[in-house]
Amino acid sequence: MADLLLTNVLPRGFDGPVDVRVADGRIAEIGPEIVVGGDVPTIDGGRRPVLPGLVEPHLHLDKAMLLGPERSELADRGTLEGAVSATAAAKENFTHDDVVARAEDVLRRAVRHGTTLVRTPVDVDPTVGLTSIDALLEVKERWAGVVELQVVAFPQEGIAARPGTYDLLVEAMRRGADVIGGCSYAEDDVEGCREHVRTVFDLAERFDVDVDVHADFAPGPGDPRQDLAEHVAAVTAERGWGGRTTIGHVTTMAGLPDERRRRLAGTLAEAGVGLVVLPPTDLYLQGRAAPVAELLDAGVATALSSNNVRNAFTPFGTVDLLDVTMLAAHTQPFGTPEGLDRLLDLATSGAAGLLRVPGHDLAPGSRADLVVLDAPGADHHTALLDRVPRRFVISAGTLVAETVTTATLHGIRTATMMEA
Template structure:
């Protein structure tokens, strides 16, 4: 067998001892304790090799807006209003440039698969979608993008939005999203989106229940429609911060509802923490759904970035190890098993949600990232920044460890 590259002595899932990985072309050709080959080598030094991080919910089209969109109150309504005003001046070139900045960050942080949420409405039209579609093509060397188009500011209350969504799906969008809490008819939006999803045969991903009032929610209607339409395993919901306000018995019932309907749950720690609880001047609630508990009920649960440097989240560097660490801090996860669980919520679980097998195995694409850690728990605890990555067997980034210069 002729190999193009051999990675020496990497820790990988399923193997007790470090292994060599042989790469031929764009795929993994061999995994063994020792591979004899004259091919070029990359040393892993017994550190953790993964298929890369997966970001299951990231807004590229409205990233990097701090120079033009302010949200002094820090509220959800303020963020939506600020972006809505700024969006009037968005161009395809502008969205492309800001999205590219975030993709550069993400690739350097070891992310090589993303589901990106793109706003569609009569104000922006298809300019944002077409910019992100170009990013998907131009950045395929380093990252795979799955495009979810959705109506951030409503659907039934904005005539013309449905036609634009359908057009975006006909032009290459991968799935359809929703945001019922901004619509004049939330239940009507949910029903229409399920109609469209069945018409076009695409998955659904909802922004849902983004506040701390547990007296009402749209989760139940999404679950009901999911089962009624036979869309189990094809629906995800993001935020759902209301879950953080539920007592244990109602929380367990909600997770059972998600599991029975086959709905995945994505939490967005940076945004959920920044936006929620603004009405409290003391004893401020965390407002972050304990998604790791949903896993115990059989729910696919993921942690994702959401926004970077905009009115919803005025910070961010694209690091999913940092996001997993933030989640672990807020949810008070400290054991090795729990930290590993948080790690898998930015690797295995979102990869499965987006349809990618996470295992490093012979025959799999050589999309690989080396972390300066022995295992996932250590990567989360130390907010490990990746050392290097490959996409389809080709180097995609390098970030060598710092060289220290002590006296003498």
């Protein structure tokens, strides 16, 4: 693990610039003008804002970067059903090397933008088999020390609906998947969907792992298969899996009547179910996102993430979590400094807590994952609004990415020129 001194940076909550001393990959000290021995590498932060490493708690690496001239049939579907269908067809051509290459392409982009912790749902079904799981477990090992990767065995197309999937999920867990996933709307009827959820929790208990479910991904509660977040919460409470269960999307919640929406938020909080909101895909496919502010006010552990990048579910994406943060800000009442701070928490320490990764903040004892924003002298809010590059990205005390940008404007008349 690395030692490092990061000087002259501006963390949130500090009145002025400070230094951050790293020992054995963890923050040992924060304060002004820290003195260390001459053999410790030093990076001058240049009075720039610094954040903890960004966290992507729901990023589909196996299905990313599928769009392009050779895969134009995947574009312009614009519906959940179309995206699932198109991607199911694409998986017939997945190979180990193909999945590794696309996943690593996304991780390079994510790291440049400051991401140091990722949870990735990886499809497991009779079409793709364990190809993608094996590829992502290899990527996890190769990228250790740069990105901490949690791999989720994920039945996107259902369990009962795709015979053979259950046995593949069991084998995926045996091979080293970290989390068991679910897709509660993927079965043929609502009782099948409820059984799907119970089966996922059975596997979680068998392998003693956390649960991560895609749920309620529709614009409203018209389809009962898309109205099961409350069922997930009930099973979580029944199995004692509070704090170990996460659900993603839940766009259906935004279309519920006020009283039921507030009641659902309370139920999720009481059961200890966390919620990941995925604005790029949620807005593209359903035109709405889960009500982040209400969730936070109700005490629901909440985070933001990119979900999909340049595929049929989301044809766009930069894997820049600060872009996702600003997109979320446009959908909720977060237009104050306090509101932006709440969102920044959802992209950093709050998201890490959802993944049960402790010590992911700017405090002594925390893992030294640090992102220096290229906005000298500015505060974090200005840096966020300006979408500034990440000047330095540090993972466990090691510099893993550095971005230097210059911009020159030509043809602008200065005040002196105009006076003359």
